[in-house]
Amino acid sequence: MRRQWSVLGMSAALLAAGCTADGETAAPSGEGWTVLVYSIADTDLEPFLLDDLAEFAEVGSTENLQIAAMVDRAADYSADPFLGLDDWVGAKYLSIGQGEATELADLGDVDTGDPAALADFIAQGVADHPAENYALVVSDHGASWPGVGGDEGSGHSILTLDELRGGIADGLAEAGVDRLDLLGFDACLMATYETASTMAPLADRLIASQELEPGHGWDYRAFSVLADDPATDVDTLGTAIVDGFAAQAAEEGTGADITLSMIDLHAMADVDAAVADFSAALSGRAAAVAPVVGRERAQVLSFGRDPDPEVDTHMADLGLLAAEIGVGALDVSDQADALIRAIDDAVVHDVAGPAARGASGLSIYFPPTADLLSPDYASVASSRAWGEFLTSYYAAGSEIPAEQQPAFVTADGEAEYFFDDYGLNVQAAFDAAAADNVTWAGISYGEVGEDGSVTFFGEEQAEVSADGSGTVLGSFDLTVMSISDGVDSSYAYLTLAYDDDAEVATIDVPLAYYAPGESEEYRDVTLTITFDPETGDVVNETYYSATEAGTYGELTADPDGIIVPKLLVVSADGTQSWEPATDVGLFADLPNLQYDFEQLGSGTELYTQLTVEDFGGNTDSVSVVVAVP
Incomplete structure (x- = not known):
């Protein structure tokens, strides 16, 4: 890829960028903005990403706004022409004009998970489109700290955070540009501490989402502020992108779950210091604060959830x-307050739907x-301090004495139960010695x-009495959830997330998707319903x-494919597995x-189970079998 770029663009790059006397690349000169779009469309998100670029074409390049894209298309998901170009497979380097x-x-077959490909695109894009200000948008599936991408034509290759940092840094160095004005990830889950800390040397502002993003992604018509006024500053542009995303999500009916943040990367040094201090304070008091930490972790707003813990992303606000x-935990409150202030200073502008109310x-x-x-x-460079805390937290959990681990105490080994207008209520008590550790x-x-x-x-979540009784x-x-395609129906497993003060509640349902012709290989899917x-x-x-x-993204499903709900099965020996709900x-x-x-129905024999868990992952359960009245 690097050789191909250099052959195609060497003359243009030298003419546009020029060379200094000692051979180093000089920064290109120009006015207005250049926006570079690294579109990893060799995935099932190809139709969505092409729609995004079509939105960009509604703005189009002007005298003081230049839009360049590297678009790597897939073989299987769309055969549509694009802005006057016939369908293609592989990568093309494009200028996006008006319509x-x-x-x-x-460029032929390109591995978009190769940081050299990203570096070459940045260097060539800057050389061909010199400007005063530069924005780079990376668009595809995201996975938080593991990175972005999933190039299906290159073995599902992704860009890790380290590779992103290296690719962007190399491209900017080759182009003679110190840093980007704006770096954006139009991808799921990328508004993380790990991402922002890693990218801090590369750009003034970062825009990304904490939560999974709906397929429509950003509304790229928001970049019209640059066409209207090429002197637009980065915060005005970033605000337009964030607000435009929220407005489009409202129009599309996806606004309940969204998040999008604009982060001042110059402020990340203070966030780094605050995370290090907070992590060290927690590590130094791990045994004492772990119960509090565990309870708050169990309740805090989280992103990329799934009932199957092996699929859940485990990202917390x-x-x-x-x-x-x-x-x-008042003994770490000073460090917590300092971290909150640092985050508040770093997050310049953000939006969050009602299901993500209060997201930081x-x-x-x-x-x-x-x-x-x-x-x-x-292996994530920015994870060191937090990783040390996690190690100490898990160590504290492993040292909980057996007599302080959850254990239900019931006279006959069964929970008590009663029916009321709501339904079934099940009650039991665990040994109060474990009360402080239960999360x-x-x-x-x-x-x-x-x-x-x-x-x-x-x-669903159960209530633990606040009086210490256990x-x-x-x-x-x-009621049991069912899903139907109009011909067949199936029960489905759900977890319910609900806050008494929230405007909405959320159901997460684990599924498997089989593409047409596939009977063995499937993709894990989470259906999220906000109501x-x-x-x-x-x-x-x-x-x-x-x-x-x-990595994660909205599912692009072939209507001839198969969706199968998954149910949690616990065998007689206690082994757990997720099994298809229907053949x-x-x-x-x-x-x-x-x-x-x-x-x-009346008379249905129902197995119900109460479970308690402590911060070490120790659990105990008590059950009862009842007949529905």
Whole structure:
């Protein structure tokens, strides 16, 4: 790729950028803005990314706004022409004009997960389009600290944070540009502390989302502020992008779950120092503060959730987490307050839908237990201080004495239960010696199989009494979720996230998607449904998928593919697995799938279980089998 770029663009680059007497590249001169778009469209997001570039063409290059894109297209997801160019497979280097695109070079098969490809695009884009200000947008699937991309034509290759930093830095150095004015990730989950800290030397501002992004992504018509006034500063541009994203999400019906942050990367040095101090304070008091930390981690706003912990991204809102820990553990409150102030100073402008109410603008990786921690996290340069805290937190959890671990105490080994107008209520108490260590309690429900296994249909949070008695109360409304394609239907597992003060509640449903012709390989999918808890009305629904590369994005499904809900099965020996809910599956015509909540019939034998967990991941459960009245 680097050789191809140099052959195609060497003369243009030398003429545009010039060379100093000692051979070093001189910074190109120009006015206005150049926007470079690194469009990793060799994925199932190809139709969405082409729509984004078409939005850019509604603005188009002008005298003082130049838009250049490297667009790597896939073979399977779209055969549509694009802005006057016939369909292609592989990468093209384009100039985006007003309602049209001009091919500057056909690059052939490009691995967009190679940082050299990114570096060459930046260097060539700057050389060909000199300006006073530069923005770079990287667009595709995202995964928070693991990186972005998933180039299907190159073995699902991604750009890690380290590779992103190296590729961007090399491209800017070759172009003779000190730093970008704006760096944007139009991708899921990239507004993280790890990302912002890593990218801090490369740009003045970063724009990214804490949450999974709907497929439509940003509204690129927001860049019209640059065409209207080439002297527009970066904060005005960034504000237009953030607000434009929110406005488009409202129009598309996806606004309930969104987040988007503009971050002042010059302020990240203070955030780095505050994270280091907060992490050190927590590490130094790990045994004492771990119960508070664990409780707040279990409750804090999180992103990229899935009922299956192996699919969940384990990203927690950093500002909210620090705020709650600071209230619950006063001996680290000074460090927590300093971190909150640093985040507030760094996040210049942001939006959040009602399901992400209060989001601080930056998240951080925090798996609840050590077995869920990815070993790759240690390779992220910005993770050192936080990683040391995680190590101390998990160590404290492993040292909880057996007598202080959760253990239900019931006279006959079963929970108590009663029915009321809401449904079923299940109650039991655990040994009060574990009360200080317990972080979470839940109620789950399902049916018992002939082999003694239990197939669960869902899980909701239960209430732990605040009086220290260890009493746990869980409630279930006696309805089970089903999904239908109009021909077949299937039960589906759900987890319910609900805050009494929130405007909306969220249901997450684990699914598997099989592409047409596939019977073995599938993609993990999470259906997220946001609804009004007062009326039950659905606010929005989105199917998000995990790629083979471990990145995330909205699912592009072939209607002839198959969607299969997954149910949690616990065997008689306690082994857990996620199993298909049906042997038939449902056609993946996503807009036409129907959801319902079926009332369990009178006499249905229902298995219900209360579970409590401490910050070390130790759990205990108590169950009861009841007949629905």
